């Protein structure tokens with residue numbers, strides 16, 4: 701795995717870039733954490749980062765099943781009831797979602813240079829719309845998007861990334877695609893799709909769970925496009 705330092709040699713040659721959304725472009729993972737902590741404590745349970753790591757990046761129903769299993773809430777709440785319960789709070793929080801550092805600069809840079817970019821998020825379309833309320837112009841730069849409701853098998857299955865790549869005409873070889881992800885399940889999915897993957901994990905995520913990516917960055921601000929055969933950022937940092 702590379703470290704992203706300035707002495708690093710070229711790490712790959714890619715032509716297309718696929719972005720995850722939650723926890724990578726948008727600072728939305730904290731919303732899930734707050735709501736799920738609240739719900740877990742109602743049942744006398746603790747919502748830990750260990751559990752969050754198993755849920756993040758997955759489609760809602762799959763994450764909900766993981767929570768009910770891991771907290772042993774069978775007979776107390778079903779995954780479907782859990783989703784219904786958290787919805788009202790999330791619906792209020794999502795429209796306030798802010799961009800994470802480096803997201804806007806990177807997207808605008810790639811778009812300005814004609815690099816194909818798309819979105820592959822496990823969020824379903826309604827949540828996607830709420831979360832991007834403040835960022836319509838930026839998300840309009842994507843050539844296309846695939847949301848969780850558009851695939852049968854969510855991350856860590858490769859389907860969402862393969863589908864995202866297949867929507868470009870002509871479709872690139874997966875080996876020419878670079879995926880940005882924040883979640884272990886997303887990294888697994890990208891690698892299973894045969895793509896390169898840069899992981900930008902939350903500082904709270906156990907680094908033992910960050911081993912599968914080709915490169916680990918603390919922030920999108922650290923990304924050096926030229927290491928992947930992409931146009932470098934302007935020297936003036938704009």
Ligand SMILES: O=P(O)(O)OC[C@H](O)CO
Pocket residue numbers: 720721722723732755756757758759820821822823824883886
């Ligand atoms: O990280 P995303 O964009 O695939 O979405 C993941 C879920 O919505 C929340 O973990």
Ligand SMILES: [Mg+2]
Pocket residue numbers: 720721722723724756757881882883886
């Ligand atoms: Mg994510």
